[in-house]
Amino acid sequence: MASLYSPNFSISNHNSSVILFRNQNLKVPKVTKLKVSCNGDGDPGSKKEKGFVFDRRNVLIGIGSLYGTLSRDTLSLAAPISPPELTKCGPPDLPAGAKPINCCPPISSNIIDFTFPKNPQVKVRPAGHLVDATYLRNYEEALRRMKALPLNDPRNFTQQANIHCAYCDGAYHQVGFPDLDFQVHSSWLFFPFHRWYLYFYEKILGSLIKDLDPNFCPSVLELGFTQCSKTPTLFFGSAYRGGEDSDPGGGTVENIPHGPVHVWIGDNTQPNLEDMGSLYSAARDPIFYSHHANVDRMWTIWKTLGGKRSDITDPDWLESGFLFYDEKKNLIRVKVKDCLDTTKLGYVYQDVDVPWLEAKPTPRLRRTVAMNFGGGAALAAETSKTTKFPVVLDSSVSTIVKRPKKSRNEREKEEEEEVLVIEGIEFERELGVKFDVYINDEDDVAGGPSKAEFAGSFMNVAHKHKHKHKKMKTNLRLGISELLEDLDAEDDEHVLVTLVPKFGKGHVTVGGITIEFHK
Numbered sequence: 142m143a144s145l146y147s148p149n150f151s152i153s154n155h156n157s158s159v160i161l162f163r164n165q166n167l168k169v170p171k172v173t174k175l176k177v178s179c180n181g182d183g184d185p186g187s188k189k190e191k192g193f194v195f196d197r198r199n200v201l202i203g204i205g206s207l208y209g210t211l212s213r214d215t216l217s218l219a220a221p222i223s224p225p226e227l228t229k230c231g232p233p234d235l236p237a238g239a240k241p242i243n244c245c246p247p248i249s250s251n252i253i254d255f256t257f258p259k260n261p262q263v264k265v266r267p268a269g270h271l272v273d274a275t276y277l278r279n280y281e282e283a284l285r286r287m288k289a290l291p292l293n294d295p296r297n298f299t300q301q302a303n304i305h306c307a308y309c310d311g312a313y314h315q316v317g318f319p320d321l322d323f324q325v326h327s328s329w330l331f332f333p334f335h336r337w338y339l340y341f342y343e344k345i346l347g348s349l350i351k352d353l354d355p356n357f358c359p360s361v362l363e364l365g366f367t368q369c370s371k372t373p374t375l376f377f378g379s380a381y382r383g384g385e386d387s388d389p390g391g392g393t394v395e396n397i398p399h400g401p402v403h404v405w406i407g408d409n410t411q412p413n414l415e416d417m418g419s420l421y422s423a424a425r426d427p428i429f430y431s432h433h434a435n436v437d438r439m440w441t442i443w444k445t446l447g448g449k450r451s452d453i454t455d456p457d458w459l460e461s462g463f464l465f466y467d468e469k470k471n472l473i474r475v476k477v478k479d480c481l482d483t484t485k486l487g488y489v490y491q492d493v494d495v496p497w498l499e500a501k502p503t504p505r506l507r508r509t510v511a512m513n514f515g516g517g518a519a520l521a522a523e524t525s526k527t528t529k530f531p532v533v534l535d536s537s538v539s540t541i542v543k544r545p546k547k548s549r550n551e552r553e554k555e556e557e558e559e560v561l562v563i564e565g566i567e568f569e570r571e572l573g574v575k576f577d578v579y580i581n582d583e584d585d586v587a588g589g590p591s592k593a594e595f596a597g598s599f600m601n602v603a604h605k606h607k608h609k610h611k612k613m614k615t616n617l618r619l620g621i622s623e624l625l626e627d628l629d630a631e632d633d634e635h636v637l638v639t640l641v642p643k644f645g646k647g648h649v650t651v652g653g654i655t656i657e658f659h660k
Contacts, residue, residue: 220383221460222330224474225313225323233310233421236571236603238412244306244421247295249472252464255479261487262356268491269360269431279354284427286349295466296345304338304465305424318384326420327388327615328381329458331395332440333477335433340486341465341473342430348468358488361438362431370394371558372659373453375620376443382457390615393597394439400600402432404573414573419603438490441483452481501627531565534576535647539639542654548632554622557658561596561638563617565652568601570613574645575600580621581628581637593627
């Protein structure tokens, strides 16, 4: 299942105690004591246990792979994720009911560093709903020829599908850290890994049908997204460096729409929603590549929207790398920094309308939700039901969250995005889970993105890791500045946050809810 996880940034080091209540005749008391975690600098590398992270990086110094740079308030040591060692690839950790498979690629002693094609012909990846019958026949023939290659040929379709299994289900560990999995989901590696993956898949397909279509490109399964991501951290996900645990937290697109599409297409008659619905098997379905072409397209669109929407400049991201076989069966070492411009890679996307860009639900009439839940007797009654986080999401849960800043002017909002943080989301990683998040929602009627109060969603596509405990713990970060404007809530001291479990009810624990600001 192409996994969707939540963004992990910094986690408050206190135990949040807030007024918490189930949505049954909901009455929210006015809260005067509320602990709020605010990370003002929005540093993608910040972690809940800085000392632990530093110790891990200190180990890296011993193997000579680090250089030091001094950031504003922490010592940041360079630790990009290195490409995996193919000779140390092992069996993947598969979900229950899955047939044993070998996801490891053929071994090559010769690794070539990627170089840009000279004077590449820029091809157009077409919108799937606009392709003609000839295109479909050519694509089917390309897949037939790819599947007919010897099974030990790295260009074979099964070998290509196994790339996703190996990078996503514990077959690789981080170089120098045998107890840490190499994982390309739920972090800032999600977008660049899948871009490179599709790049080589496309090269191989094209080379197999040059006689039919010398300009062949995989089609795009076009879907949109509406969650607001005004900063690189919110869009790409959290930092993931060498020597750190995987799954720090994915960006908004990885959560929605990426994850639900995997689950929706997966076969519910299979034990783990194979093929698309499970990480280890997702790439066995050709639609996987069209789906991820659309995810890649969203990256290109996002960078055209202005503001702070630009690629990450952190060297640890730019220097992280992967290994792929090309259309000539050469093993190629690639880096993130070389995939940022698709025209240099030789492709663009078909220019079509993007109706979801401006789509926005109409807010309901203004009602100051978080300020209208009474005091006195009501407060006393609700205080008796006070629950300390963590809380299990077995039904809808609402809580009042204090905002560190309110009534910000346009310049302040331009400089810093207000971010809602759902902290310490914990669940067994082999379970598919999803919950929606609402701000100042006044009723229990489900609505999803069609409701103005909808802030976003968290989703996990089931997968396993052999080197970690079964449980995954991560965070979700959602930009809410524009949402608060739409709800006319910018001057409110508190917001009402509601979590609505969609599936995996009773299997997800949330550690706390806070608000922080990202520069």
